Amino acid sequence: MxxxxxxxxxxxxxxxxxxxxxxxxxxxxxxxxxxxxxxxxxxxxxxxxxxxxxxxxxxxxxxxxxxxxxxxxxxxxxxxxxxxxxxxxxxxxxxxxxxxxxxxxxxxxxxxxxxxxxxxxxxxxxxxxxxxxxxxxxxxxxxxxxxxxxxxxxxxxxxxxxxxxxxxxxxxxxLRGPAVWPAEIVHHVHRGHGIAEITVRPHSPYPYRAGQYVSMETPWQPRAWRYYSPCHAPRTDTTLTFHVRAVNGGAVSTGLVHHSRLGDVVHLGPAQGEMVLDPDGTRDIVCVAGGTGLAPIRALVEQAARNGSHRYVDVFLGARTGEELYGMDDMLRMAQRHHWLSVRAAVSHQRIPGREGLLPDVLREFGPWYQHEAFLCGPVPMVRAATQALMDHGMPRHRIRYDPLEGVPALEAPLATAPEEDERF
Missing domain, CATH: 1.10.490.10 (Globins)
Known part of the structure; x- marks a missing residue:
């Protein structure tokens, strides 16, 4: 991206x-x-x-x-x-x-x-x-x-x-706003598996919509901008929380997860991305997330709840093992509060009753999805496979949204693997 x-x-x-x-x-x-x-x-x-x-x-x-x-x-x-x-x-x-x-x-x-x-x-x-x-x-x-x-x-x-x-x-x-928003780190919690939950408070209000992503520059890697999605809808206190995974060889993500401290100041570029909810939409929704790609999906679910959703939302989380099902408990608690929300997992490399299998296979099992619209975020191979599974169910391509692969800054597929970009969410 x-x-x-x-x-x-x-x-x-x-x-x-x-x-x-x-x-x-x-x-x-x-x-x-x-x-x-x-x-x-x-x-x-x-x-x-x-x-x-x-x-x-x-x-x-x-x-x-x-x-x-x-x-x-x-x-x-x-x-x-x-x-x-x-x-x-x-x-x-x-x-x-x-x-x-x-x-x-x-x-x-x-x-x-x-x-x-x-x-x-x-x-x-x-x-x-x-x-x-x-x-x-x-x-x-x-x-x-x-x-x-x-x-x-x-x-x-x-x-x-x-x-x-x-x-x-x-x-x-x-004419409408600043180019960069300085933001202070006010909360930092390790969530295991190299993931940290990091909350920042911009010095001035930061406009964005649930599902969008944010470019971030850190003090220990100046001029190196990386992209992360807030894991929530906009808040009244203007803070933003990101789920960041430390990637091997990723100086920015490693710094954020292991070296950042309260009081450190990062810089945010303008929010981007088209993976947002249409407030006038009427179709039910299917969401697919892998790894920290759950962040924008969670934000969309929170926004749907805030909108008083009358649409059913099915969320599928993919991982290799049960321990890697990042954020599953949080999503299940959200499902308990909202009758229109269903959350399911797909674990590919571990036998877990009722949850074993590749995510595209589990997705096909719970279809059909031809009347839904879809939001996808996660590793590139997972997003491609899920897209194909949904299209096999008859979902038109224009109803499948996945900012990690298209739009800006993710201009189609990368020519080479850039570790911090594959895990930017």
Whole structure:
């Protein structure tokens, strides 16, 4: 899940460096935030060149950042020390743009969300042409003979949509609220299995909806943003509680679970995600959660209760063993309070009477689900398998929501395993 489609951009204090900057060969424009409608030939050129560079995608990302840092060495300190996750984010962003290059409406929606999120980096309009110029240079180098003037023009037109929409969305969002919310850790409890329950109190009210996710920066890993979901609906005291699992090799999650203390201050980016309840919805709901993916599902259930739900909600929790059924007791207590809520477990690697089996198999057993809508969150393989099981039951794809795999920052599937992103919830 990436916090930027094209890599982190630059902070405002470096803007003077661009006052004498020479315009790149391709004019990325400063017009209104309307999508550039590419012709079928241009779409074909973009996708053909992307297919050529895909086998060398990692090397291309390394080259892009090398060029960027060589031309603007002052920006290196704005990026994480470890660049592996950042490079992966660039690649996934490019793939998403290629995927949507002939879908202007969804491309604009994606870029608007990215632009709002980019405010936490301090991105301003003057920065986008520099990034675009370095990007096209990297693409041209690795596309080789597949690169032509026509290909360059097609990529420039596609990028102009990205730059214009992101910039305008950021400017509009700046009129409504801050880019970053400092938040103090006020509660920290270990829940076992490397999971901690962490509550923060933002210094000013933080707007979000149940089911959304939040980007977080910690003091011990500056500029490294990771994503976690509040496990509850919005509270009157403005606090937010996250369930964080310490992941092997995950400096941010390990720091939050094992090293954070009361009084530490983290920073929150704007809430994102489309996995939210429609208050006017009438269909019954099926939810599937794995691991700490339970957090946004629990928040949705709490919001349904607050709304006075007249819809039945079935929640399925997946785990390998009974001990890993994180949050099961809490969900069962919620089910005792609400007649419309049912909670079931699926344990794949341990014999537990009535609960043994892979989650998709248990899901199929309790169907059919063709009249429901679904909310899914957890490891990528589980979400994919559950999606297929629901579709096999006749549920249309548009009624299945899973922010971990689509939207922002999770731009489809990762190209490489980024541990802290797979367990961000």
């Amino acid at each position: 990436t916090d930027t489609a094209l890599g982190a951009t630059f902070q405002p204090e470096f803007q003077p460096e661009f006052q004498n900057w020479q315009a790149p060969a391709h004019d990325f424009g400063d017009g209104p935030p309307a999508a550039e409608v590419l012709t079928p030939d241009e779409v074909a050129l973009v996708r053909a060149s992307a297919a050529v560079v895909e086998p060398m995608a990692t090397e291309m990302a390394e080259y892009f950042y090398a060029v960027l840092f060589a031309r603007y060495p002052q920006v290196r300190d704005l990026f994480p020390v470890e660049m592996d996750v950042q490079r992966d984010r660039l690649l996934r962003g490019l793939l998403r743009i290629v995927d949507l290059v002939d879908d202007p409406e969804n491309l604009v929606g994606l870029c608007a969300r990215l632009g709002r999120d980019h405010r936490k980096f301090g991105a301003v309009t003057a920065h986008y042409p520099a990034v675009g110029d370095c990007l096209l240079e990297a693409l041209a180098r690795f596309a080789g003979p597949a690169w032509s003037d026509a290909t360059a023009d097609a990529w420039a037109r596609a990028y102009s949509t990205v730059a214009r929409v992101m910039s305008q969305a950021a400017e509009d969002d700046a």
